[in-house]
Amino acid sequence: MTWQLFQLxxxxxxxxxxxxxxxxxxxxxxxxxxxxxxxxPKPAFALAGRTYISFFRGVPLLVQxxxxxxxxxxxxIDLPGIVAAIIGLSLCTAAFQAExxxxxxxxxxxxxxxxxxxAGFSAAQILRRVRVPIAFRLALPALANExxxxxxxxxxxxxxxxxxxxxxxxxxxxxxxxxxQLFAAAGLLYLLLSWTIAALGHVMERRMRWGxx
Amino acid sequence: xxxxxxxxxxxxxxxxxxxxLTLVIWLVGCLAGIALGFLVAVLRRNVAGLxxxxxxxxxxxxxxxxxxxLFLLYFGGPFIGLSLEPITAGLLGFTLYGxxxxxxxxxxxxxxxxxxHIEAGECLGLSQxxxxxxxxxxxxxxxxxxxxxxxxxxxxxxxxxxSIITVPELTMMISAxxxxxxxxxxxxxxxxxxxxxxxxxxxxxxxxxEVKLASFRPAT
Amino acid sequence: MxxxxxxxxxxxxxxxxxxxxxxDLEVAAGDVTCIIGPxxxxxxxxxxxxxxxxxxxxxxxxxQGEPLGFAPDASGARARLPDARVRDVRAKIGMVFQQFNLWxxxxxxxxxxxxxxxxRGIAPAxxxxxxxxxxxxxxxxxxxxxxxxxxxGGQQQRVAIARALALEPQIMLFDEPTSSLDPELxxxxxxxxxxxxxxxxxxIVVSHEIGFAAxxxxxxxxxxxxxxxxxxxxxxxxxxxxxPRLEQFLETYLDRGAAxxx
Numbered sequence: 001m002t003w004q005l006f007q008l009x010x011x012x013x014x015x016x017x018x019x020x021x022x023x024x025x026x027x028x029x030x031x032x033x034x035x036x037x038x039x040x041p042k043p044a045f046a047l048a049g050r051t052y053i054s055f056f057r058g059v060p061l062l063v064q065x066x067x068x069x070x071x072x073x074x075x076x077i078d079l080p081g082i083v084a085a086i087i088g089l090s091l092c093t094a095a096f097q098a099e100x101x102x103x104x105x106x107x108x109x110x111x112x113x114x115x116x117x118x119a120g121f122s123a124a125q126i127l128r129r130v131r132v133p134i135a136f137r138l139a140l141p142a143l144a145n146e147x148x149x150x151x152x153x154x155x156x157x158x159x160x161x162x163x164x165x166x167x168x169x170x171x172x173x174x175x176x177x178x179x180x181q182l183f184a185a186a187g188l189l190y191l192l193l194s195w196t197i198a199a200l201g202h203v204m205e206r207r208m209r210w211g212x213x
Numbered sequence: 214x215x216x217x218x219x220x221x222x223x224x225x226x227x228x229x230x231x232x233x234l235t236l237v238i239w240l241v242g243c244l245a246g247i248a249l250g251f252l253v254a255v256l257r258r259n260v261a262g263l264x265x266x267x268x269x270x271x272x273x274x275x276x277x278x279x280x281x282x283l284f285l286l287y288f289g290g291p292f293i294g295l296s297l298e299p300i301t302a303g304l305l306g307f308t309l310y311g312x313x314x315x316x317x318x319x320x321x322x323x324x325x326x327x328x329x330h331i332e333a334g335e336c337l338g339l340s341q342x343x344x345x346x347x348x349x350x351x352x353x354x355x356x357x358x359x360x361x362x363x364x365x366x367x368x369x370x371x372x373x374x375x376s377i378i379t380v381p382e383l384t385m386m387i388s389a390x391x392x393x394x395x396x397x398x399x400x401x402x403x404x405x406x407x408x409x410x411x412x413x414x415x416x417x418x419x420x421x422x423e424v425k426l427a428s429f430r431p432a433t
Numbered sequence: 434m435x436x437x438x439x440x441x442x443x444x445x446x447x448x449x450x451x452x453x454x455x456x457d458l459e460v461a462a463g464d465v466t467c468i469i470g471p472x473x474x475x476x477x478x479x480x481x482x483x484x485x486x487x488x489x490x491x492x493x494x495x496x497q498g499e500p501l502g503f504a505p506d507a508s509g510a511r512a513r514l515p516d517a518r519v520r521d522v523r524a525k526i527g528m529v530f531q532q533f534n535l536w537x538x539x540x541x542x543x544x545x546x547x548x549x550x551x552x553r554g555i556a557p558a559x560x561x562x563x564x565x566x567x568x569x570x571x572x573x574x575x576x577x578x579x580x581x582x583x584x585x586g587g588q589q590q591r592v593a594i595a596r597a598l599a600l601e602p603q604i605m606l607f608d609e610p611t612s613s614l615d616p617e618l619x620x621x622x623x624x625x626x627x628x629x630x631x632x633x634x635x636x637i638v639v640s641h642e643i644g645f646a647a648x649x650x651x652x653x654x655x656x657x658x659x660x661x662x663x664x665x666x667x668x669x670x671x672x673x674x675x676x677p678r679l680e681q682f683l684e685t686y687l688d689r690g691a692a693x694x695x
Contacts, residue, residue: 060373119548155278
C-alpha cells in the first residue's frame with residue numbers, strides 16, 4: 001500500500017471525525033433532555049421518554065439509518081446523505097446517553113437537591129445548576145465510552161452513501177485489490193481515534209477532580 | 214402508506230429463513246463467543262506470556278468498527294488463503310467480535326471475586342484447579358450475569374450488520390423483498406418493529422434468568 | 434410579637450406508619466430549641482416538615498406568622514400553597530443537614546455564593562465578598578478554594594453553615610449536624626453553633642449532643658413515639674424529678690450525656 005492511499009484514508013477520516021463529533025454533541029443535548037423527560041413525575045412524559053430510549057436502543061442502527069435515509073425523500077424532505085447519517089447517529093446515540101444519564105440522575109444524592117431547595121432555587125435552577133452538572137460528572141466514564149461507540153458505529157453511515165473512512169477504504173479496496181492493507185489501515189485509524197476520545201475522557205475526569213459525590 | 218399482507222404471506226418462506234438465520238447466528242455466535250471469551254480471560258489471568266498479545270487483540274477488536282472487521286475477514290481473507298462463504302465469514306467475525314466483549318466482562322468478573330474467598334480455599338488445601346472450578350468460576354458467573362445478558366441483547370442488533378457482506382439474514386431478506394416490490398420504507402418499518410420486539414423479548418428473558426439465578430448470588 | 438415558628442397539630446405518615454401524631458410547638462424569636470428523643474421518635478421528620486422538605490399529612494407550620502407549604506383556604510380547608518410562595522417563606526429559614534449536602538462541583542466559596550448569585554441576583558464580586566466573610570466567620574477563609582471532597586467532615590459542615598448563613602435567614606434549622614462526624618470533629622461544629630446562639634439567632638436543633646442541649650439551648654423538646662412529651666427549659670426538663678421516659682432515654686441512649694447533667 002502506498003503513502004498516497006493512506007493519505008486518502010486520513011482525509012476520509014476527517015469526515016468520520018466530523019460526523020461523529022457532531023452526532024456526539026447533538027446526542028449529549030438530546031440525551032439529557034430525554035433522560036429528564038423520562039424522570040418526569042408526569043406519567044405521559046415518562047412513558048414517552050422510556051419509549052424513545054427503548055425504540056432507539058432496540059432497533060439496529062443500520063436499520064435506523066436505512067429507514068431515515070429512505071423515509072425523508074418519501075416525506076418530501078430532500079437532504080444529503082450526510083444529514084441523514086448525522087440524524088440517525090444522533091437519535092440512536094441519544095437513547096444510549098439518556099440511559100446513562102438516567103442512571104446518574106437516579107443515583108444523585110437527594111440531599112444535594114434539598115440543599116438547593118432550601119437555598120431558594122427554582123426547579124429549573126436546580127436542574128441547571130445542580131442536577132445536570134453532577135449527573136454529567138457521575139456518568140462521565142459511561143458517556144465517554146458511548147462516544148467511542150458512536151465513532152465506531154459511524155462506519156455504518158457508509159451504507160447511506162456517505163464517503164467517510166469505511167466507504168473510502170471499501171472503494172479503494174475494490175479498485176486496488178488491496179483489501180487487507182486498506183481495511184487494516186482504516187482499522188488502525190479508527191483505533192487511534194478511539195484512543196483519542198478515551199484520552200479526552202480521562203482529561204475531563206481529571207479536570208473535574210472534585211470527583212466523588 | 215400501505216403494506217400488502219398478501220406480499221408478506223407470499224414471501225413468508227424467505228422471511229422465516231432470514232429470521233431463522235438471524236437467530237442461529239446470534240445464538241451460536243453468542244455461545245461460541247462466550248466460550249472463547251472465557252478462554253481468553255482465563256489465559257490472560259493464568260498464562261503470563263499470553264496476557265499482552267491477547268490484550269492487544271481485544272483492544273483492537275474493541276477499538277475498531279465491527280464492519281471493518283467483517284470487511285477485513287471477508288474481502289481480505291482470500292488474499293491470505295482464507296476464502297469464506299458470507300455466512301461462514303459472518304458467523305466467524307460475529308463470534309470473534311463478541312468474544313472480545315465477553316472476555317472483558319469475564320476479566321472484570323474474575324477481578325471482583327473477593328481475594329479472601331480464594332485464600333480461604335488455599336487454607337483448606339484446595340488445588341489451584343479446584344479453587345478455579347469450585348470457587349472462582351461459580352462466584353464470577355453470578356457476578357457477571359447482568360453484564361453478560363446486556364451484551365447478548367446488544368449483539369442481537371449487531372447481526373443486522375452482516376447483511377452488508379450479503380449474509381441472507383433478516384435485514385437482508387426483508388430489504389431485498391422491499392426493494393424488489395417498491396415498498397422499501399414500509400419493509401424497513403416492519404423490520405425495525407421486528408427487531409424492537411425481539412430485543413424487548415430477549416431483554417425480558419434475560420431479566421427472568423437474572424432473577425432466577427440471583428438467589429445464588431454470593432454474600433458480599 | 435409573633436413567634437418565629439409555630440407548629441400546629443402537625444401529623445405525618447409514611448405509608449401506614451404515623452411518624453408524627455399531632456405536634457404543637459411554638460418557638461420564640463431568639464430561642465435556641467433542642468429537639469431530643471430516641472431514634473424513630475420523629476424528631477428529624479418534624480424538622481423536615483417545618484422546612485417543608487417533607488410534606489406533613491395534616492396540620493400547619495407558620496414562620497414569622499406566614500404559612501409554609503399549606504394554609505387554610507377561604508372555606509378553612511387545607512390547601513397547598515404555590516411553589517413561589519413556598520420559596521418566599523423558606524427564604525427566612527436556613528437549614529444544615531446531617532450529611533452536609535455540599536454541592537461537590539463547587540468550591541467551599543462557590544457553595545456559599547451559588548445561591549447569592551443564582552437566586553438573589555447579587556453581582557459576583559459582591560457575592561464573593563459576602564461569601565468570604567461567612568467563611569471567615571466559621572474559620573475557613575483559607576479553604577475557600579477547596580472542593581468539598583478535599584475537606585474534612587467538620588470543615589464541610591462549617592461550610593454548610595456558612596452557606597446557609599450567607600442568605601441571612603431569620604431562623605436556622607440543624608438536622609443532627611454532628612451525627613455523621615468523627616467524635617473529635619464535633620467540637621468545631623458545636624463551637625460555631627454556640628457562637629451563632631450567642632448572637633441571638635433563632636435556632637431549632639435536632640441533636641444527640643445532650644451536653645450541647647443542656648448548656649446552649651434555652652428550650653428542650655423531648656419527642657417520643659411521634660408525640661411531644663416534654664417542652665421546657667433545660668432545668669425543667671432535665672431536673673429532678675425526671676419524666677420516666679426521658680430517664681429511660683438518657684440511660685439507654687446517652688449515658689455519656691446523663692453524666693454531664695449529674
